Amino acid sequence: MLDSVVRRNPNCISSHTPIGEAIALMEKSQTIEGEGGVLVVMAPSPESQPLGLLTPDSIVAQLAAGLSLEQPLDPKHLVPIVSLAKSQSQDIEQVQQLFQEHDVPYLLLLDEAQQICGLLSRQRLRSLLYPDSLPDSDICDNLRPFFERSLNLLTIVDRQGRFYRVNPAWEKVLGYPCNQLLGQPFLNWVHPEDHEATLAAMDQLNRGEAVEGFVNRYRDREGNYRQVEWYSQSYGDFIYANARDITSRKHLEWELKRWKIHLQAAQPIAHLGSWEFDVATGRITWSEEVFRILGQDMALGPPDYDKLLQIYHPDDRPEHDRLVQRALQEGEAYDLECRVLHDDGQLSYIQARGEPGFDENGQVVSLMGTILDVTERKQQELHLLQTTAQLEASNQELEAFAYSVSHDLRAPLRAIDGFSQALVEDYGERLDAEAQDYFERIRRNVSRMSQLIDDLLRLSRVSRVTIEPQTVNLSELAGAIATHLQEVYPNHPVKLQITPQLTLNADPSLMEMMLTNLLENAWKFTHHQPQPQIEVGREVSLKTILKTTPEFLEESSLEVAPESLNPHLLDAPVYFVRDNGAGFEMKYSKMLFRVFQRLHDTQEFPGMGIGLATVQRIVQRHGGLVWATGQVGEGATFYFIVP
Numbered sequence: 001m002l003d004s005v006v007r008r009n010p011n012c013i014s015s016h017t018p019i020g021e022a023i024a025l026m027e028k029s030q031t032i033e034g035e036g037g038v039l040v041v042m043a044p045s046p047e048s049q050p051l052g053l054l055t056p057d058s059i060v061a062q063l064a065a066g067l068s069l070e071q072p073l074d075p076k077h078l079v080p081i082v083s084l085a086k087s088q089s090q091d092i093e094q095v096q097q098l099f100q101e102h103d104v105p106y107l108l109l110l111d112e113a114q115q116i117c118g119l120l121s122r123q124r125l126r127s128l129l130y131p132d133s134l135p136d137s138d139i140c141d142n143l144r145p146f147f148e149r150s151l152n153l154l155t156i157v158d159r160q161g162r163f164y165r166v167n168p169a170w171e172k173v174l175g176y177p178c179n180q181l182l183g184q185p186f187l188n189w190v191h192p193e194d195h196e197a198t199l200a201a202m203d204q205l206n207r208g209e210a211v212e213g214f215v216n217r218y219r220d221r222e223g224n225y226r227q228v229e230w231y232s233q234s235y236g237d238f239i240y241a242n243a244r245d246i247t248s249r250k251h252l253e254w255e256l257k258r259w260k261i262h263l264q265a266a267q268p269i270a271h272l273g274s275w276e277f278d279v280a281t282g283r284i285t286w287s288e289e290v291f292r293i294l295g296q297d298m299a300l301g302p303p304d305y306d307k308l309l310q311i312y313h314p315d316d317r318p319e320h321d322r323l324v325q326r327a328l329q330e331g332e333a334y335d336l337e338c339r340v341l342h343d344d345g346q347l348s349y350i351q352a353r354g355e356p357g358f359d360e361n362g363q364v365v366s367l368m369g370t371i372l373d374v375t376e377r378k379q380q381e382l383h384l385l386q387t388t389a390q391l392e393a394s395n396q397e398l399e400a401f402a403y404s405v406s407h408d409l410r411a412p413l414r415a416i417d418g419f420s421q422a423l424v425e426d427y428g429e430r431l432d433a434e435a436q437d438y439f440e441r442i443r444r445n446v447s448r449m450s451q452l453i454d455d456l457l458r459l460s461r462v463s464r465v466t467i468e469p470q471t472v473n474l475s476e477l478a479g480a481i482a483t484h485l486q487e488v489y490p491n492h493p494v495k496l497q498i499t500p501q502l503t504l505n506a507d508p509s510l511m512e513m514m515l516t517n518l519l520e521n522a523w524k525f526t527h528h529q530p531q532p533q534i535e536v537g538r539e540v541s542l543k544t545i546l547k548t549t550p551e552f553l554e555e556s557s558l559e560v561a562p563e564s565l566n567p568h569l570l571d572a573p574v575y576f577v578r579d580n581g582a583g584f585e586m587k588y589s590k591m592l593f594r595v596f597q598r599l600h601d602t603q604e605f606p607g608m609g610i611g612l613a614t615v616q617r618i619v620q621r622h623g624g625l626v627w628a629t630g631q632v633g634e635g636a637t638f639y640f641i642v643p
Contacts, residue, residue, distance in 0.1 A: 005120060005124035006118045006119065006121070007119040009117065010039065010116065011025060011028075012039070012041075013025060013042065013054070013073075014041070017073060019059070019062050020069030020070060022054055026059065038053055038054070040053060040108070040119075041078055050081050050116065051078060052078025053079040053104075053119075058078055060164050061183075064162045064183035080102070083108045084098060084107045084108065084109055086117055089120060099122045106122065148168060152242050153166075153169050153242070153244065154166070154243075155240075155243070156240055157186060159239070162184060163182050163184055164183075165182070173218075173245045174189070175222065176220075186198075191216065191218075201214050201230070202239075206234065210231075210233045213229060214230040215250075216230070229246045271374075272371070272372050273286065273289035273290030273293050274369070275287065275302075275368070275369055277305070277354075277367040278365075278366055279328065279364060279365050279366060284303070284304065284308065290371050293371055293373045311340055312339065315543075316339055327354050328356070332356070333353070333355045335351070335352075335353045337352075338352060348373065350374060352369065352370075353369045354368070386623035390621055415442065419442045419445075462510065462513070462614055462621065467507045467510065467622065470506075470507075471505055472506050472511045475498050475500050475503075477512055478498050478515055481512070482496050485523050489523060492532070493532075494533070496534050496536075497533070502536070502538055502575060505642075510622075511642075513614065513618060514619065518577040519536075522534045522577055522578075524581075525579060525581035525582040525583075526579050528581075529580055531580075532580065532581065534577070534578070537578070539573065541570065541574060542569065542572075542625075542641065566643075569624070569625055569641055572642070574639050575640055575642070576637050576640070578635065578638075579637075581635050581636065583630040583631045583633055583634050584628075584632065585630075585632055586630065589628060593613055593626070594613060612638075615638070615640070622642045626640040
């Protein structure tokens with residue numbers, strides 16, 4: 001019955017046989033499927049007695065002891081001999097008892113002449129006795145091809161850190177034959193900089209703790225180092241380890257990290273941030289640049305979608321939400337510009353783009369996109385608009401000035417010339433009453449001409465002066481101008497109401513000139529009002545005015561469509577100067593800001609018709625807007641925006 005588990009006529013070798021030669025003979029002696037070779041080591045002549053068995057495990061023990069392949073076998077590292085008479089080899093109980101008592105893998109069978117005739121295998125005996133229970137022997141049979149063919153680096157290491165077993169994958173990865181590794185300390189191949197961490201991992205294993213995901217570097221046969229990731233656990237006298245060569249993965253990780261660094265460095269330069277939205281979880285991921293562009297604290301992380309909407313300008317939220325929902329539901333990409341409200345009250349502009357990501361069923365599972373800070377571009381566009389407006393204003397000013405020189409200034413000059421000539425020709429040195437009348441008329445025209453020239457020069461100067469913007473307190477400025485006017489016109493007391501802390505960013509001298517013209521007009525046109533009142537104040541914005549008072553456009557001199565205005569003008573505060581004076585008819589409102597155009601008699605309300613034109617030039621030079629509303633006998637209101 002037990003003949004099938006006996007290895008007959010085992011090879012015998014001398015204890016003087018070099019280890020390398022013994023390994024070669026052992027490979028040839030693998031006659032039983034699934035088992036390694038076994039050799040009987042004999043004492044040298046003349047005794048020629050068996051000293052022990054040489055198995056693959058004892059070969060590893062020989063090498064671990066520091067022996068080279070050229071040195072002879074060391075009997076200390078052989079498997080002990082337990083002999084059994086061949087006649088007793090069929091007694092299963094006795095055989096099992098011997099295996100249990102001596103814990104050896106083989107029994108040496110001796111014939112009647114006490115000669116070696118076979119080896120009885122404990123592993124095969126178990127397989128024979130327990131064919132259906134998958135005993136340890138069969139487990140070993142199944143694990144051997146797994147160990148030999150695994151693509152991972154499998155090894156068994158003793159507690160001193162020496163290779164006890166390695167699989168062929170080691171030769172494939174490092175290039176060393178497996179027998180060059182066996183018995184050698186693995187630190188011989190570990191990068192010197194990784195020794196300390198590797199020994200710490202060994203200490204952890206020797207304490208019975210598993211090591212997972214530990215990475216160190218092993219030198220290959222070419223002198224290069226490979227990144228190896230370890231998963232190890234100790235058991236008994238050995239440490240069992242499964243490792244993977246992750247050099248390629250580490251290289252990819254390094255490349256990704258390098259590109260990520262480049263991307264992070266490039267995003268602030270380009271003012272471009274990236275983001276991702278996970279549909280299933282609702283999670284939003286931002287790059288660092290998105291936090292900067294949107295003015296959010298990176299430590300707090302990205303907000304959820306509802307809070308994100310609150311970052312945008314209220315007028316832009318519906319369109320942003322509509323495009324996002326369409327991208328989620330219909331899978332359409334989007335590209336829009338919107339405004340961002342910062343905590344400090346500043347307004348910036350962004351270009352938001354989103355691309356949907358799909359699963360294998362075509363369902364949208366994510367949105368990925370970019371946010372580009374276009375504030376600088378918008379400011380440049382605004383600057384271009386302002387420059388264009390300034391150019392147009394300068395052209396109109398030159399045209400008006402040329403017109404005044406060729407027409408309006410000629411009348412006073414002709415008067416001076418004509419009356420002077422009449423005085424000389426008709427009266428000579430005699431100055432009677434009529435001559436005195438002529439002379440008086442000359443003086444009036446000269447005075448008018450002088451005032452006209454001054455006003456024109458002032459208007460021209462407004463268009464040429466360099467604007468130096470800074471914070472201007474209109475409330476304080478209006479108060480100072482009003483005090484001066486009260487002193488100039490003591491018989492015309494006015495009830496003045498000025499909203500406090502009206503501030504804007506503009507050129508102080510031009511603002512003073514503008515407010516002086518507006519308040520002087522208000523003072524002048526309330527002259528016949530028994531209870532004159534003037535108010536300087538502020539509205540929230542033109543957009544708010546249009547929403548709350550739809551008829552406002554029809555009742556004002558504003559000649560531009562709101563939708564054509566720059567958003568800065570629609571959202572900026574609106575300042576005004578209001579009086580309860582003479583007012584004007586709205587049908588003539590387009591004439592208000594034109595040079596030399598007047599809506600009232602100069603005898604009743606003196607003036608040259610240049611003051612409001614000057615106001616308009618000042619506002620336009622700041623890129624703003626000015627208009628008026630009024631009603632005859634009920635006063636007028638002049639609005640202006642300086643963004």
